[in-house]
Amino acid sequence: MFYLYLAFLLSIMNLTSIKILLPEIMLDLGVSLNWLTWVVNAYTLPVAALIPIAGKIGDNHGPHRFFLVGLFTLGLGSLLCGTAFSLAWLITGRVVQALGAAMLVPNSLAILLSKSDEDKRGRVLGIWGSIGAAGAVVGPVVSGALADFFSWRGSFVIIGILCLVVVAAAARNMFANNEIGTLAKRENKVFDITGSLTLMTATTGLLLALTLLPDLGWENNWIRASLVAFVLLIFTFYRIEKTAEDPLLNPLLMRDPRFNLGLTIGFLEQLVVAGTMFVLPIFFNTVQGYGAGTTALLLTPAAVVVVIFAPIGGRLADRFGPGFPVIIGMTVRFFSFLMLSRITVDMAYPYIGASLALNGLGFALTSAPALQSVLSTVRPGAHGIASGVHNMIRFTGVAAGTTIGGIVIYAMIPVSFEGWVGPIPGFRETYLLGAAACLPGIAAGLYLTWLRAASPVQAGKEDAVEI
Numbered sequence: 001m002f003y004l005y006l007a008f009l010l011s012i013m014n015l016t017s018i019k020i021l022l023p024e025i026m027l028d029l030g031v032s033l034n035w036l037t038w039v040v041n042a043y044t045l046p047v048a049a050l051i052p053i054a055g056k057i058g059d060n061h062g063p064h065r066f067f068l069v070g071l072f073t074l075g076l077g078s079l080l081c082g083t084a085f086s087l088a089w090l091i092t093g094r095v096v097q098a099l100g101a102a103m104l105v106p107n108s109l110a111i112l113l114s115k116s117d118e119d120k121r122g123r124v125l126g127i128w129g130s131i132g133a134a135g136a137v138v139g140p141v142v143s144g145a146l147a148d149f150f151s152w153r154g155s156f157v158i159i160g161i162l163c164l165v166v167v168a169a170a171a172r173n174m175f176a177n178n179e180i181g182t183l184a185k186r187e188n189k190v191f192d193i194t195g196s197l198t199l200m201t202a203t204t205g206l207l208l209a210l211t212l213l214p215d216l217g218w219e220n221n222w223i224r225a226s227l228v229a230f231v232l233l234i235f236t237f238y239r240i241e242k243t244a245e246d247p248l249l250n251p252l253l254m255r256d257p258r259f260n261l262g263l264t265i266g267f268l269e270q271l272v273v274a275g276t277m278f279v280l281p282i283f284f285n286t287v288q289g290y291g292a293g294t295t296a297l298l299l300t301p302a303a304v305v306v307v308i309f310a311p312i313g314g315r316l317a318d319r320f321g322p323g324f325p326v327i328i329g330m331t332v333r334f335f336s337f338l339m340l341s342r343i344t345v346d347m348a349y350p351y352i353g354a355s356l357a358l359n360g361l362g363f364a365l366t367s368a369p370a371l372q373s374v375l376s377t378v379r380p381g382a383h384g385i386a387s388g389v390h391n392m393i394r395f396t397g398v399a400a401g402t403t404i405g406g407i408v409i410y411a412m413i414p415v416s417f418e419g420w421v422g423p424i425p426g427f428r429e430t431y432l433l434g435a436a437a438c439l440p441g442i443a444a445g446l447y448l449t450w451l452r453a454a455s456p457v458q459a460g461k462e463d464a465v466e467i
Contacts, residue, residue, distance in 0.1 A: 126314025
């Protein structure tokens with residue numbers, strides 16, 4: 001199973017490493033900063049929109065083959081980026097990378113869960129979360145080193161070659177064990193094209209609106225129309241799913257409190273982490289004057305703690321149910337945000353580092369249990385679509401958190417910090433909002449705990465939905 005974790009690590013590295021390469025890309029290709037944002041969006045938007053669909057296709061036709069196709073496509077896209085000599089070529093490569101990641105992530109997790117015991121699901125998801133956090137740390141560091149040694153193109157090429165090596169090793173292993181085609185149970189059913197296109201359009205429109213909102217503002221008619229269209233499309237999607245022969249997402253799941261609570265927690269955890277990782281670099285760079293490399297190192301305590309403690313969050317979920325670690329994790333994050341809301345211009349790093357470590361601990365105790373709550377509502381053979389929807393919601397949380405943080409910071413940040421005493425406006429309000437967002441997460445954890453105590457039937461058994 002090592003190749004599954006390695007493939008996931010490579011996909012996370014592609015997501016997190018790009019920002020450290022942007023300055024060199026801007027100089028080399030001669031493009032403006034505004035266009036560079038689309039180098040990032042060309043990856044995140046397609047992944048978020050396509051990942052549930054790719055998970056469903058894998059559930060229907062076998063996750064193994066789509067995992068291999070996804071990893072190969074990710075490698076191909078990386079090689080395209082590494083040979084790009086124009087912005088259009090680079091963005092095309094990023095879209096190809098996104099198509100690969102959308103196929104790779106849900107289907108690799110589906111394969112992993114099919115090889116794991118049900119009572120150890122939380123532990124597996126905890127390790128999965130550790131790999132994701134490791135990718136968040138390793139991605140910028142490795143890509144930055146490769147860019148210094150080769151160029152930004154060399155970083156993409158090396159990762160692309162690694163993807164192709166891993167896909168060759170994985171294919172050899174799968175064919176040797178006769179795994180290709182495993183779990184392909186519903187190949188004769190009509191795929192829900194209408195529902196898939198509706199959900200994809202709704203997600204893309206929402207994420208574009210959230211991304212452009214800080215620049216265009218609420219008064220922009222396109223932003224307003226996109227948000228209204230999102231609501232109408234989600235309602236339409238639900239109506240389509242009620243009558244579809246083989247719905248992309250079973251309507252019964254949309255009424256399952258464990259499924260909805262897991263998605264809510266996933267959204268909130270990414271909402272607040274996006275605010276943290278977006279706002280703190282501004283503080284370190286603008287207020288305290290650190291460079292990009294130093295800033296990246298100063299942010300590592302949170303990710304390192306996640307790497308260490310995410311498996312513990314999974315183990316707690318296996319033993320006590322997902323609600324208990326979610327309550328602890330969201331409570332820890334609540335207090336970490338209160339600590340961060342008090343940072344000042346000359347605040348010593350040990351205080352900030354301790355706050356970040358606490359924040360990482362809270363995330364580690366929350367992430368795997370949230371996904372476990374979602375997966376507990378479906379039977380084996382439907383993990384691809386369930387995890388795909390969960391990841392789509394998480395991407396939406398990232399977009400919303402970044403937008404909210406950007407709006408608050410740029411509306412309230414002082415023009416000058418010279419002689420400023422006490423908590424800094426903009427940063428203070430952002431972190432207080434983060435603390436407030438943890439409260440519904442705590443409530444969701446309490447509700448999950450109550451559901452576990454009230455029902456003798458537990459996750460993944462008789463009450464799981466067949467989709």
